[in-house]
Amino acid sequence: MKQSRRNFLKFAGLSAAGLCIAPTAAMASGGPGGAAHAEVNSKSLHAKRWAMVIDTRKLNTEEAIEALAETCHHIHNVPTIDSDQDIKWLWSGSYGEVFPEQENNFPSEAQETHRFPLLCNHCEHPSCVRVCPTKATFKRPDNIVAMDYHRCIGCRYCMAACPFGARSFNFMDPRLHLDMDNINMKFPTRMRGVVEKCNFCVERLAVGELPACAEKSEGAIIFGDLQDPDSNVRKALRENFTLRRKPAAGTEPGVYYII
């Protein structure tokens, strides 16, 4: 066959058209369900902005808070270290420690004796996220401030930035202080040299369960969607006087205290 310019151009045009269609055709003829991909769990709980309301009229003793902390620390494999290098996700403080800018000279008896549960506030403007150089800590779309321990380099900027002292550093291998025969095998531990904190139980929300402390508090801790006007947390906020920690820091905490 004589190779003419006309034939060459026809052939080139057809080839180009084929190249354009090929990827789409290959996609369409892929196996059932197409390529592998990930989905959100069907049982997962959703919110625009997760928040917590703690009723300190019901939950205000060291023992009660300690019991919640024990549950939390057990399911998340948080070690107890008997020194200032302890790791804590949930702990307690006095009124003055919790609301340092709102302390009076003559407090009520309740104010003086009550203990208040403390945890990461999952702020709307988290200063820890702003300073993290590796994006190991980040804010999820539902406003949970999460951590990716794979990326944490242990620089501790987040600890300096957090106005609430919600973060702990693993000065040593946490497994040295965990009873490795009785840990929660469904959750990882951490390693030496990373910072850790409360994760609002993302792993439980993903399977349709409420955070462990809220579940175990017998109604003293309410957990729900702050953006939904009909949610249980908004109802509690409507009906009660509440405080948040250190409003002057401007981080907009997601943990409210009914006083």
Added chain:
Amino acid sequence: MHYGGKIITGLVIFLGLVSMPFWFNIGGSYEEPKVELPKNAKVCVAPTQNMRENHMKLLDQWRDMALREGKRTYISAKGDKYTISLQNTCMQCHTSKEQFCDKCHVDASVTPYCWDCHVPPKEAK
């Protein structure tokens, strides 16, 4: 060529030293590590050869899917559903780190740091 003899002798010695590992292993036989396959499952999330070559990339993707995107259900190319979790999915079938993961990792002399945080299943004694 100036110093030709010395240069060539030097080169020969150099090449001999560099190729030493090959000389040492001549005649030796290589045995593929024998990993223990799960007894309770026949299929993995991807074909065997793909897993063999790309499991580390898949684990990386799984980490980002679960942690960053909040998507914890994996739909494999075959359409099967899996929970994205090293401890709760992978290690439920591959019940022994020593008999599965370590076999190749030790052979290939790689030390992934998965187990610094993730807890391997208890080894049967």
